[in-house]
Amino acid sequence: MTDDTTSAGGTAPRPPLLKRLVRSRVARAVTAAGLVGVLLGAGTVAWRTETLPLLSPDPCWNTFDDALTERVFGDRETVAETQRLRTDPNSRTAVYGQCRITSYKDEERARAAKQLTVQVRRAAGYGRQDVWPAEFLGADMVPLGSGLPGMVSPVRAWLTLPESCTGPVGILSAPAVVDLASGDLAHSGLVAENDRRNRAALAEAVVAVTNGVLRELGCSGTYPAPAPDKLAGLVGWQDAEPGAFCGVEGLSAPAAYSDSLGRVRVGPDGGAARSCEAGGRYPPGSLRLTTVVDPALAQVFADEADYGGTRLDRTEGGPEGFGSIGVTRGVYLAQCQTGEVAFVVERMKAVSSVKGEGANLVRALLPKYVEAEAERIGCGPVRLTLPKVLE
Numbered sequence: 422m423t424d425d426t427t428s429a430g431g432t433a434p435r436p437p438l439l440k441r442l443v444r445s446r447v448a449r450a451v452t453a454a455g456l457v458g459v460l461l462g463a464g465t466v467a468w469r470t471e472t473l474p475l476l477s478p479d480p481c482w483n484t485f486d487d488a489l490t491e492r493v494f495g496d497r498e499t500v501a502e503t504q505r506l507r508t509d510p511n512s513r514t515a516v517y518g519q520c521r522i523t524s525y526k527d528e529e530r531a532r533a534a535k536q537l538t539v540q541v542r543r544a545a546g547y548g549r550q551d552v553w554p555a556e557f558l559g560a561d562m563v564p565l566g567s568g569l570p571g572m573v574s575p576v577r578a579w580l581t582l583p584e585s586c587t588g589p590v591g592i593l594s595a596p597a598v599v600d601l602a603s604g605d606l607a608h609s610g611l612v613a614e615n616d617r618r619n620r621a622a623l624a625e626a627v628v629a630v631t632n633g634v635l636r637e638l639g640c641s642g643t644y645p646a647p648a649p650d651k652l653a654g655l656v657g658w659q660d661a662e663p664g665a666f667c668g669v670e671g672l673s674a675p676a677a678y679s680d681s682l683g684r685v686r687v688g689p690d691g692g693a694a695r696s697c698e699a700g701g702r703y704p705p706g707s708l709r710l711t712t713v714v715d716p717a718l719a720q721v722f723a724d725e726a727d728y729g730g731t732r733l734d735r736t737e738g739g740p741e742g743f744g745s746i747g748v749t750r751g752v753y754l755a756q757c758q759t760g761e762v763a764f765v766v767e768r769m770k771a772v773s774s775v776k777g778e779g780a781n782l783v784r785a786l787l788p789k790y791v792e793a794e795a796e797r798i799g800c801g802p803v804r805l806t807l808p809k810v811l812e
Contacts, residue, residue, distance in 0.1 A: 481520035481539050482506065484633035485626075490522075493537065493603075493622045497524035506541060506637050508587070517541035517587075517597065520630075537603045537626075541582075541634055544595040544721050554721055554765075557600055558711055563653040564692030565624055568645050570715070571631075572692050573652070575616035576604050578627035581693075581717070586640035590717040599631040606705055613655055621649030653689040658701075661685045667697030667710050671793045674699070675785045677774040682708060693718045700772055707772045708782060709765070712794050716760030726752040726763070736804040739795075746808070751787035757800035764791045 479486050480501030490499060499522050506518035520539040544553045557579050562572040571580030579600035584590060587597035601623055624647040632643045661683050666672045668687040685699040686706070693715035700707030713719045730747030744753030750767040766787045788805040795803040 480522055481630050482518075482633045482637045484630045485522065489626060489629055493626050494522070494524040494535075497526055497535070499524045506634065508638060518634075535604065537601060539599065539601050539630055541599050542597065544579075544598050544600075544718070553595075553600075554711070555705070555769075556602065556606070558694050558696055558713070559606060559705055560686045560688040560696040560698040560709070561656040562692075562694070562696065563656065563689055565628070565647055566651060569628065569647060570693060571598070571627060572694070573620055573624045573627065573647075575619040575623070575655075576606060577602055578623040580627045580631045580644065582631065582634065583640070583642065584717075586635060586638055590720055595721040595723075596717045599627060599634055601627050601630070616655050620652065620655075624649050624652065653691070656686050656688055658684050658686045661699065667699065669697075669710075669790065669793045669797060671796075672786070672789055675774075675782065678772055678782065681772050681774065698769075705769050707768065707770050708786075709767050709769055710786070710790055711763070711765040711767075712798065713763040713765070714759065714798060716762075719754060719761045719763040722752045722763040722765060723754060725750065726754045731808045733808065734806040736806060739803045740801050742803065744805070746783060746787060748781065749783065751783045753787070753791050753803075753805065755791070755795060755800055755803055757795070757798070762795075762798070762800060764794055766790055 480490075480499075480503050482503060485493075485501070501520065501522040503520045504518045508517060518541045522537045522539075523534050524536075525534040544557070557572070557577050559574060559577065561574040562577065563574070565571045565573055565578075565580065569580060571578065573579075577600070579598045582597040582599060584596070590596050603619070603623065628644050628647050635641075635643065661674065662668070664671070664673055666674050666682075667685055674682045682699040684701065685697055687697045688695050694711060694713040696709055696711040698706030698709050713722065726744045728745065729750060729752055730745040733744040733746055733751075733753060735742060740756045742753055742755035744751065744764075746752075748768075750765070753764045754761050755764065764787075766783050768782055772782060784807060788807060791803050791805055795801060
């Protein structure tokens with residue numbers, strides 16, 4: 422991290438005492454060196470900073486108080502680092518700030534440490550170093566709820582910052598978001614009870630942090646508290662339905678891949694995006710089909726639609742749009758009545774077919790998926806013509 426990084430540490434059995442020490446300006450100077458020694462002695466890693474730690478009472482821009490920390494991490498000890506927020510509304514790839522909280526138990530120490538990473542940034546699309554959609558648009562993501570433009574899963578959460586605070590979304594410029602990542606994507610869906618608890622904690626945390634970011638940036642307004650008990654049900658794996666692949670009527674997987682893609686998990690409607698993953702029992706699956714109905718968030722895929730492969734053509738009569746197709750991913754952005762909608766088909770990893778033969782999955786599915794999904798969401802008839810160069 423940079424010199425703008427500040428650190429805070431805590432021991433779970435004595436959080437009230439530690440918080441009092443951290444918040445006391447006098448005690449801060451007296452105990453800083455001693456506390457750093459305690460953290461190093463406990464087996465944690467010292468953050469690279471030339472400044473003394475404990476410049477803020479609570480991590481993540483004064484948002485993770487004792488109560489929220491306990492709900493997210495339980496009784497585990499925590500050490501945190503928080504980077505100062507920076508604003509640059511003229512840069513569509515600006516990273517505004519980062520916070521990281523590492524938790525562990527005494528007997529585990531660094532060997533089994535767990536981390537929660539919070540980032541404030543523009544949601545970057547494919548073709549960039551940071552591939553945001555792969556992490557935060559999985560099939561297990563469900564809407565946060567009314568008045569909350571974001572989504573949450575047991576291991577990921579994100580919430581869009583208002584344009585009035587961070588600058589408008591424009592052509593090829595995705596919205597600024599606050600996102601939280603906790604653990605590996607493959608850890609989602611293993612234990613339902615844990616998933617529900619973790620998802621509820623992340624939902625609360627992403628709203629609390631986002632409101633803290635708004636306050637830190639001097640922006641007015643706050644987001645309402647989430648209602649974790651009203652979130653959509655957990656998204657699990659199920660058998661693919663014939664003739665309605667990924668819950669899309671009229672869509673079928675190529676026959677050569679029927680065995681490999683026989684299991685799917687389908688995310689719910691009602692949010693900024695809806696994804697389906699197929700081909701496995703563990704995330705992220707082998708194939709992902711995504712429809713992004715939020716016009717601002719659809720801009721995450723604008724670069725890929727424009728430059729990601731061979732240009733796609735559409736037949737006359739439908740809504741305006743543009744897209745591209747390659748071997749592993751096809752993207753089409755259509756100008757629907759509600760604004761731009763992104764339709765994405767992507768192969769996440771290799772998919773086996775009967776006798777090792779079969780049509781290119783992206784080529785076989787994208788035109789039919791766009792046509793069926795556009796019809797399902799009321800976008801109007803969209804007919805794509807595949808480029809001959811791929812034939």
